[in-house]
Amino acid sequence: MKRSLLAIAALQLVGCGADPTATQNTSAELGGVNTSPEQNRVTTSRNEAAAALLPAKVRDRGTLVVGGTIGSPPLGFVADDNKTPIGIEIDLATLVASALGLKPDYQVTSWENLFVGLDSAKYDVGFANITVTEKRKQKYDFATYRKDDIAFEAKKGGDWKITGGKDVAGKTIAVGTGTNQEKILVDWDEENVKAGLPAASIKYFQSPSDTYLALSSGRIDAYFGPNPNVAYHVKVGGQTETIGKFSGAGATLQGLIAATTKKDSGLVKAYQAALNAVIADGSYAKVLARWNVANEAVGKSEINPPGLPKNKQK
Template sequence: MESFMIGRPVIRACSFVLMMTALTSFSTARAGDAVFDLSPEQPGRIHAGRDERATAVIPKDFKFVKPGVFSVAVSPSGPPLATYATDATTVVGADPDIAYAIADSLGLKLELVPAAWIDWPLGLVSGKYDAVISNVGVTEQRKEKFDFSTYRQGLHGIYVKSDSKITSIKEPKDAAGLRVIVGAGTNQERILVEWSKENVAAGLKPLELQYYDDEAASLLALASGRADVIVQPHAQLVYISARDKNIKGVGTLSAGWPDRSDVAITTRKGSGLAYALTIATNNLIAGGTYAKILDRWQLAEEAVPKSETNPPGLPKF
């Protein structure tokens, strides 16, 4: 038996509790909407000018799926990255805003193609769209089939109750002995197991990892004091914090810990489009448009200092 605690207490909340939690979430959703504009009109969207340097390096033989149009796949999995607007049809969020700014830079109209996240590789390879801007992380395995232009860091958020005495968690020792909610089988679970091992090796208390059936039950456990910390994708927790106003961030964790993890615009391998997209992204960074987009969706912590084409990716785990 391992010397660290990775027990899996799974709480299956009764239907009444889940119903009440769902109702609470529904009633507070408008609080999040007040912070994040989820209207289909998007009057606050940040636009960019044409980038001649970027357009100049688009390969002469590259053919867009539709002439004059930049077709981009995005998975509307949840705010603030990408979600359906209040009309239940238009896709809005940080990733769509990046796509619009890139399309502006290339002098093209944008067509967003909603797609299930699991389907993007086949759709891209088959030529259904020109690129994917949907929180795709750079990995060495993916680089065998795709090209990448980085535009965000891949981060997990570390959040606690708003009135918690915990103020900062930056490294394994900061979490020693804490009860941490994490999704089973996730990348963040893999990282936290390693954190627990490091603590035990250093003579510190292990982490107590807790597992719940769904987000509502997880948030209820945190609110009721049955857990100290929740760790899940950073953007998700940013939105929940704005919506519910009862949790706060105390740290972030690279999705590739101990290595850096980058999220990138994804294109077909060898198409040559990635170089233009990298130049366009760097121009958006230099001109301040990029920062304004991330600020609009409260994702400034995920900013990259510069875009890179096909940087080192995460290895196979």
């Protein structure tokens, strides 16, 4: 029970910052993953072709200023010292910086302020599980690096599976506010009500521990969140299971997560080249395998591919 409660307390929802006073799990409690501040990160070497695509001011500065969020294992959270950022997003940002011949300057912020920082050019790039959407493409450029999958998590042992919108009718489900999965869930609920099905009860919680305590007590039927978070919590906690998984861009399009930069900043081609370089040299695959998300790998990085349609997002 102790292990499960610690795992719950450590897990955060996408777009939320970690509580710096929270007790972090040991590596044993996080499925054997190294959560010490002394990370044995996967490394790569400078790729000259990618580095040559950088604007001179960034290349001369020698650093890549990365905006990101922490608090959601395994995407981004804090190590056992309660201050060192670790996780998939940090590792991939570090790889890209190295391929560009730059030192990563990872700056932790909130989900909302991440985009403010990109708009003002405070950050060169955002690595924070950011989904490509048609609306966001109006303001940002994207270089993709991972599939965007979202999943439902429920207590283990039930016979309820979610294969589509009708399966949430009459259920109580927690979701993160302002996320793509919230919009998908709301759209499903509206369609169900129009069809005469019972409405879902959509719940929002201030902290991940509140969400998972509600799930364990039966006050909610499921949590709908990013697949890496759900898969990680299922593995660590041992008391829940994934009951449905979907693309974050809807039923007709595979969603994609991308390195995000201010539109027309002149940086996106360098990010794409760096990502393709680390995909080719195998270091990218090692990072994803390290965090148990190898099934979300992409074969190449794309610039501004089709994303979640405007009529399916906020």
